[in-house]
Amino acid sequence: MQTSKVKPGELTTEGEPTHNNVIRSGEIVCQEVTKHFPENSRPAVDHVSFKVAAGDLVVLLGPSGCGKTTLLKMINRLYEPDQGQIWIGKEDIQTLPVNQLRRQIGYAIQQVGLFPHMTIWRNIAIVPRLLGWDEEKINMRCNLLLELVGLSPTYLGRYPRQLSGGEQQRVGLARALAADPQILLMDEPFAAVDAINRERLQSELLIIHRKLHKTILFVTHDVEEAFRLADKIIILKDGQLIQYGTPVEIVVKPENEFVAELVGSNNLLRKLSLFDVQSLLEAKQYERHNSFSKASFTSIQPQENLRTALSMLLESGAEQLHVVDNKGKSHGVITFQDLHRLLFEQFTSPAAELE
Amino acid sequence: MNLLEEVIHYYQTNQAGFWQATQQHLVLSSAAMLISLVVGLPIGIWIAHRTRIAQVTINIFNSLRVIPSLAILFLVLPYLGLGFTPSLVALTFLAFTPVLINTYTGLRGVDRSVIESATGMGMSKKQILFQIEIPLAIPAIVTGIRIASVEVISSATLASFIGGGGLGDFITRGFALFDVPIMLVGAIPVALLALASESVWSIFLFLYQKPYAA
Numbered sequence: 001m002q003t004s005k006v007k008p009g010e011l012t013t014e015g016e017p018t019h020n021n022v023i024r025s026g027e028i029v030c031q032e033v034t035k036h037f038p039e040n041s042r043p044a045v046d047h048v049s050f051k052v053a054a055g056d057l058v059v060l061l062g063p064s065g066c067g068k069t070t071l072l073k074m075i076n077r078l079y080e081p082d083q084g085q086i087w088i089g090k091e092d093i094q095t096l097p098v099n100q101l102r103r104q105i106g107y108a109i110q111q112v113g114l115f116p117h118m119t120i121w122r123n124i125a126i127v128p129r130l131l132g133w134d135e136e137k138i139n140m141r142c143n144l145l146l147e148l149v150g151l152s153p154t155y156l157g158r159y160p161r162q163l164s165g166g167e168q169q170r171v172g173l174a175r176a177l178a179a180d181p182q183i184l185l186m187d188e189p190f191a192a193v194d195a196i197n198r199e200r201l202q203s204e205l206l207i208i209h210r211k212l213h214k215t216i217l218f219v220t221h222d223v224e225e226a227f228r229l230a231d232k233i234i235i236l237k238d239g240q241l242i243q244y245g246t247p248v249e250i251v252v253k254p255e256n257e258f259v260a261e262l263v264g265s266n267n268l269l270r271k272l273s274l275f276d277v278q279s280l281l282e283a284k285q286y287e288r289h290n291s292f293s294k295a296s297f298t299s300i301q302p303q304e305n306l307r308t309a310l311s312m313l314l315e316s317g318a319e320q321l322h323v324v325d326n327k328g329k330s331h332g333v334i335t336f337q338d339l340h341r342l343l344f345e346q347f348t349s350p351a352a353e354l355e
Numbered sequence: 356m357n358l359l360e361e362v363i364h365y366y367q368t369n370q371a372g373f374w375q376a377t378q379q380h381l382v383l384s385s386a387a388m389l390i391s392l393v394v395g396l397p398i399g400i401w402i403a404h405r406t407r408i409a410q411v412t413i414n415i416f417n418s419l420r421v422i423p424s425l426a427i428l429f430l431v432l433p434y435l436g437l438g439f440t441p442s443l444v445a446l447t448f449l450a451f452t453p454v455l456i457n458t459y460t461g462l463r464g465v466d467r468s469v470i471e472s473a474t475g476m477g478m479s480k481k482q483i484l485f486q487i488e489i490p491l492a493i494p495a496i497v498t499g500i501r502i503a504s505v506e507v508i509s510s511a512t513l514a515s516f517i518g519g520g521g522l523g524d525f526i527t528r529g530f531a532l533f534d535v536p537i538m539l540v541g542a543i544p545v546a547l548l549a550l551a552s553e554s555v556w557s558i559f560l561f562l563y564q565k566p567y568a569a
Contacts, residue, residue: 100477101477107475109471112468112472113472116567126473127476127477130478159567175476
C-alpha cells in the first residue's frame with residue numbers, strides 16, 4: 001500500500017461557485033427502475049429499488065447479463081429507464097440537464113476510454129474545462145490527482161499509449177475525480193488489469209474512498225473484489241435485485257441458494273478469506289481484552305483476511321491474535337472462538353445492522 | 356542527342372506552353388480536390404452517425420468507382436461539352452469516393468469506449484465530434500485525401516482528350532507525332548507532381564500522429 005502526501009482538505013473544492021452545480025448530494029435512490037431492451041424478451045433491469053447513503057462504497061455484483069452495467073448506466077443517463085425513478089439527493093435526475101448531470105458524476109470504465117490524441121493533462125482537464133475552470137486551478141487539480149492515484153506529475157505531458165494498462169486505469173480514476181464529483185460510477189474498472197496491479201488499485205481505491213468520502217457505485221462480477229471493497233453489496237440476477245446488505249450479512253445470511261453459491265457461503269475457508277480482521281473487530285464491537293501477556297504476543301494487521309488469521313492461530317498455537325496496525329497501535333484481539341462465531345452465529349451490530 | 360537531352364531541348368523551346376500547361380494541370384487538380392473535400396467531408400461526417408444511409412451511399416459510390424476515368428470524361432461530354440468544366444466534373448467525381456469512404460471509416464473506427472467515456476463525462480455531441488471523433492479520424496481522412504490527390508493528378512492528363520488542357524497535352528501531342536521526348540515532357544512532371552503530393556500528405560500524417568503513437 002502506498003502513502004500519499006495529499007491532505008484530505010486539499011482535494012475538495014468547497015466554496016466553488018454553485019451556479020452550475022446541479023448535484024449537491026451523494027445519496028442515490030432508485031425506485032422500481034426497469035429497463036427493457038427491444039432485442040431481449042425479459043427486462044435487463046426489473047423493478048429494482050434501493051438507496052445508497054452518501055459516502056458509501058456500494059458494489060453491484062452478479063454474473064454477466066444480470067443487468068448491473070445497465071443499472072449503473074441509468075444513473076448517469078447513458079440509458080434511460082422505461083419505468084421508475086432515480087433521485088440524487090432530492091433531485092429527480094430526469095429533471096436535470098443531462099450533460100450537466102454527467103459532468104458532476106465521475107465515470108470510469110473497464111476499457112478506460114482515455115483520449116489517445118490528448119496528453120494526460122488534457123484528459124484529466126476535460127470536465128474541469130467543460131465547467132469553465134481557469135487554467136491555474138486545473139493545473140493544481142491535475143497535480144493533486146496524479147499524486148492521489150500514485151503517478152508522478154511528469155506523466156501530465158505524456159500520451160495514454162505511452163502508459164501501461166495499470167497506469168492508464170489510474171489516469172482514468174483521476175479523470176473521473178477531476179471535477180470533484182460527489183458520486184463516482186465505476187464499471188468493472190480493474191477487470192482488464194493483471195492480478196498484482198488489480199490488488200494494488202483496489203487498495204488505493206479504498207484509501208481514496210476513505211479520504212474523499214465519495215459515494216461510489218462499483219460494478220464487478222468478481223466476488224473477491226466485491227468483498228474487498230464494499231461497504232454494502234447489491235446482488236443482481238436476471239435484472240432483479242436479490243439481496244442488498246453488508247458483506248457479512250450476505251455471507252452469513254444469504255437470501256437464497258443462488259447468493260450462497262455465488263459468494264461461496266458453503267466453503268468455510270473461502271468465507272473466511274472474504275473478511276479482513278478489521279471487520280471481525282468491528283463485528284465484535286471493539287470488545288477490547290486488556291489481559292494479554294506480552295510474552296505470547298502474536299500480532300496481525302487489521303487489513304489481513306481471516307483465512308490468514310486462522311493460519312496464524314494454527315501455526316502459533318496461540319489462543320488469540322493481537323491486532324496491531326503498522327503504526328504499532330493496538331486494535332484489540334481476535335480468538336478462534338470469534339472466527340467460529342462469525343461463521344456460525346450472528347454478531348449483533350454494527351456489522352449485521354440491517355437496512 | 357540522347358533522349359534526356361531531347362526532352363530538355365523540347366522543354367527549353369516550349370517553356371511558355373509548358374508552364375501554362377503545368378498551371379492548368381494544377382488548377383484543375385486542386386479545384387477537383389477542393390470541391391470533393393467541401394462536399395465529401397460533410398457528407399462523410401453526416402453519414403458516419405447514420406448506419407443505414409451510410410451503407411447505401413457507400414455501396415453506390417463503390418460500384419460507380421469501377422467506371423474508368425476516361426469513360427467518365429466521355430460520359431459527361433454530351434452534357435457539358437468540351438473544356439475545363441467537364442474535366443473538372445469528372446475529376447471531382449473521381450476524388451470524391453476515397454474522400455467520402457475514408458471519412459466515414461475513419462469516424463466509424465474511433466474506439467467505442469472513447470466515445471462512451473466522452474458521453475459519460477458530459478460532452479455534447481458537437482464537442483465529441485470536433486474534439487474527439489474528427490481528430491482521431493484525421494489519419495484515415497488524410498489517407499483518403501492522399502489517395503484521391505494522386506489519382507486526380509495522374510488522371511488530369513486525360514482532360515487533354517476533351518480539351519481540358521494540362522500536361523496531358525504534351526502526352527497526346529507526343530503520341531500523335533510518335534515523338535517520345537514530347538510525351539516525356541508531359542509524363543515526367545505529372546509523375547513528379549503525384550509523388551510530391553503523396554509525400555506531402557505522408558509527412559503531414561507522420562508529424563500528426565508522432566506525438567501520441569505508441
